[in-house]
Amino acid sequence: MSGADFGLLFLSLIGIVIGLILLVFPKKRRLGKWLTLCSLLGIVVSFGIFLAFEDDFAREDGFLDKNDKRAARAQGYVSAKDWKPVREKLAENAAKAKAQTPAATVAPVNSLPKKSSRLCAIGEPISGKAIAGKRSVPVLNGPSESSGSMINQTASAAFNRQIPETLSPSADLELLCESNGYVQVIVTGFMGQPPTPPALQGWVKKESVSTELTEDQKRGLFWDFASADLTPEDRSFLRVGALKILNDDKRCLRIDGGSKGSSSGGKQYYVTCGGSGGELFNVFFDKADAIVQTPLKHPEPFDETSSRRLCEAAIKESASHPSTVNIHSFMGYATKTFGNGNRFVWQTFSAKNSYGLELTYQALCTVTPDGKSEITISEKK
Helix, strand or coil, X not given: CCXXXXXXXXXXXXXXXXXHHHCCCHHHHHHHHHXXXXXXXXXXXXXXXXXXXXXXXXXXXXXXXXXXXXXXXXXXCCCHHHHHHHHHHHXXXXXXXXXXXXXXXXXXXXXXXXXXXXXXXXXXXXXXXXXXXXXXEECECCCCHHHCECECHHHHHHHCCCCECEECCCEEEEEEEXXXXXXXXXXXXXXXXXXXXXXXXXXXXXXXXXXXXXXXXXXXXXXXXXXXXXXXXXXHHHXXXXXXXXXXXXXXXXXXXXXXXXXXXXXXXXXXXECHHHCEEEEEECHHHHHCCCCCCCCCCCCHHHHHHHHHXXXXXXXXXXXXXXXXXXXXXXXXECCCCCEEEEEEEEXXXXXXXXXXXXXXXXXXXXXXXXXXXXXCC
């Protein structure tokens, strides 16, 4: 959009604002209507000029035409100078692809090899799924060490220092391009769930990714034990226990991490399971649990009826005037269980305060698998 066209649009917008203000005053209403209509016409004219001369405006910015400018924007380029070498490289790759396609030979559809239709600014297009072969695989800006590591902006801001982007076997990858022993990848999932946008895209060494799953990964174990700071004995028991959990606990779909650390029950190991819908929960175990025939899985939640009674009793114990407590049994009750065996009970109730005023409250009771409970109460607005 040229300077004159932009000026017309700007003045038209100001005219609309002034016209709308004048409509409030009865004596100026006719002038306000006239000014608003003329300003709307000015906006229409400015957009008409822009559409009619869009190619000229694009050339003034250094692009070939409006379509070239749109293609640059779609690829994330604002400057025509930065876009020019990328455009030339894409055209070169397209010409190579066309030259390599036999003109007179038509193969049956089912016999054609699967090829990527993607055009690469650097390197040759490839396709397929992959995962990182280990933890902490560095992600680079280009297909060389000299291109530098990509920076995790969110983590760097949180810790006030530069933290590079890395990949682990927990990330699902799609292959994009290949050049000089490096591959360009984009993260399509993390721990079995869609990635947080924008999806990470960068270059890694070709040798650091794999297109084939290991036997453990096929069973759902994606944790890289070799990179964990553990003794060989601990790694062995954690692996055996993790595979046992994946077999025994149907809610545990994959395991991406764990550690050695005691729980309240004295268990020395735990792994983090990923369930359906992105649910995460820990399963604790010890060496004996890992090797005995008894199924190894998350603890069962405490009985719902008993949990509800515990919560109602805790509400009355917490009330200043227990005799005035009125439990909203039908409409004010809800419960949910979690992978670690804990159960949440939500219960609304009303009770009178010291001034005799009846108020409504929301109680949240947390009941552990062994029947222990905690309660928090807040006034319901």
